[in-house]
Amino acid sequence: MTISPERVSFDEDSMWVALSDGRMLGVPLAWFPRLLHATPAQRAAVTLSPMGLHWEALDEDISVAGLIAGRGDMSGVGKVA
Numbered sequence: 001m002t003i004s005p006e007r008v009s010f011d012e013d014s015m016w017v018a019l020s021d022g023r024m025l026g027v028p029l030a031w032f033p034r035l036l037h038a039t040p041a042q043r044a045a046v047t048l049s050p051m052g053l054h055w056e057a058l059d060e061d062i063s064v065a066g067l068i069a070g071r072g073d074m075s076g077v078g079k080v081a
Helices: 040-044 064-069
Strands: 005-010 014-019 024-028 052-055 060-063
Touching (some): 005 052, 014 064, 024 064, 052 064, 060 064
Antiparallel strands (some): 005 014, 052 060
16 A cells, blocks of 8 residues: 655644545654745645655655655765765
8 A cells, every 4th residue: 555645734843744544744844954944835836646745846855755764855965065
């Protein structure tokens, strides 16, 4: 069974994702800097797919598997300063 996102909402500090298996995941916006610094309108422009969440204008993709595993934005991991 594929677990997919059904809806996404935000509060001041968190993103909330309702999953098809009935779970509600809350993750800190600090995990995803693009979303943290986005406007409410930009955050609302999310596309849901069976695999995750996508924000075209923000170039942000978040997988359901990553959210369940507790992973935030991995784009900076392994980069040397």
